[in-house]
Amino acid sequence: MKGKTVVITGANEGIGLSTAKRLAAKGAHLILACRDERKGLNAAGAITERTDNRSIVVIPMDLSDLASIQAGAEFIMTEHPKVDVLVNNAGVFTNQLHLTAQGYELQFGVNHLGHFLLTQLLLPALQCPDEGGRIINVSSAAHHHGKIDFQNLRGEYGSKRYSGTRAYSQSKLANILFTKELARRYAEDVTANCLHPGVVGTRFANKQANPLVSLIWTMYKPFARHPKKGADTSVYLAASPEVRDVSGRYFDQCQCVRRPAAIAHDEDLAAKLWDYSENAVRDYLD
Numbered sequence: 001m002k003g004k005t006v007v008i009t010g011a012n013e014g015i016g017l018s019t020a021k022r023l024a025a026k027g028a029h030l031i032l033a034c035r036d037e038r039k040g041l042n043a044a045g046a047i048t049e050r051t052d053n054r055s056i057v058v059i060p061m062d063l064s065d066l067a068s069i070q071a072g073a074e075f076i077m078t079e080h081p082k083v084d085v086l087v088n089n090a091g092v093f094t095n096q097l098h099l100t101a102q103g104y105e106l107q108f109g110v111n112h113l114g115h116f117l118l119t120q121l122l123l124p125a126l127q128c129p130d131e132g133g134r135i136i137n138v139s140s141a142a143h144h145h146g147k148i149d150f151q152n153l154r155g156e157y158g159s160k161r162y163s164g165t166r167a168y169s170q171s172k173l174a175n176i177l178f179t180k181e182l183a184r185r186y187a188e189d190v191t192a193n194c195l196h197p198g199v200v201g202t203r204f205a206n207k208q209a210n211p212l213v214s215l216i217w218t219m220y221k222p223f224a225r226h227p228k229k230g231a232d233t234s235v236y237l238a239a240s241p242e243v244r245d246v247s248g249r250y251f252d253q254c255q256c257v258r259r260p261a262a263i264a265h266d267e268d269l270a271a272k273l274w275d276y277s278e279n280a281v282r283d284y285l286d
């Protein structure tokens with residue numbers, strides 16, 4: 001990965017941090033896009049200490065605010081006009097209805113829409129590398145329970161009818177539909193793949209989930225995959241020559257999974273989601 005520039009969202013902890021560490025060890029130049037700059041700088045320090053790689057930049061980016069994404073992407077495009085790999089890793093899970101700065105349901109907004117905008121803004125940089133850039137979207141097996149409810153992407157049904165798990169599954173299905181549509185639209189220029197990292201023992205469901213879910217997650221964690229292992233598939237998709245020409249696929253444990261949920265193959269739905277997302281971020285695309 002020497003000479004390659006990799007952008008990773010949510011790289012200050014969990015699977016994102018492990019992915020960053022392992023790509024730093026392979027010599028990549030890293031751009032860590034983190035909601036909290038201080039946490040990002042701490043992570044960069046820890047990565048340098050572990051790998052001796054000093055080629056790490058931290059940029060503040062809150063994926064729940066399209067203006068913050070636009071500002072971060074502008075910085076990347078100015079300072080790093082060639083990006084080899086974009087790992088859309090950041091994610092949030094919550095049991096309560098929250099909205100993003102622009103009024104979208106938080107999990108849809110952060111997990112899908114924020115990454116949709118970031119990817120659009122970085123596409124010119126991802127089209128520069130000779131081999132073509134690689135886009136990696138961290139999805140989840142939870143997508144199997146997902147469907148896209150276009151009537152409720154702004155929390156229209158209200159708090160009482162809000163289901164955090166339904167919204168999370170929806171956002172992770174959106175990751176796969178987006179991946180497949182990207183692969184179709186930019187087949188000549190970039191590759192786009194997505195993955196399930198396994199059930200990984202991070203603090204993911206300890207942050208914004210309700211106390212019961214957080215407790216269950218804490219009890220389950222010792223049986224889950226270590227975050228280092230949880231990064232296996234992201235690192236594989238970012239670095240392996242085996243997948244240089246593979247695009248539009250869903251991976252689990254470094255293996256291409258032929259059949260994610262049937263709904264993830266729905267091309268009309270993917271095109272509809274693309275149009276919806278493009279319209280939602282339109283004001284931030286320039």
Ligand SMILES: NC(=O)c1ccc[n+]([C@@H]2O[C@H](COP(=O)([O-])OP(=O)(O)OC[C@H]3O[C@@H](n4cnc5c(N)ncnc54)[C@H](OP(=O)(O)O)[C@@H]3O)[C@@H](O)[C@H]2O)c1
Binds near residue numbers: 009039110138140207
């Ligand atoms: N853990 C699992 O079992 C599992 C299973 C399937 C899929 N996944 C997926 O794996 C990805 C990484 O999750 P993880 O388990 O590593 O969780 P994690 O340890 O909680 O890390 C999530 C990262 O996303 C960042 N993030 C959250 N909201 C953000 C926002 N508004 N703007 C920018 N960054 C934001 C977090 O930043 P802060 O530190 O500031 O909160 C953190 O860096 C997620 O996409 C998740 O859906 C995880």
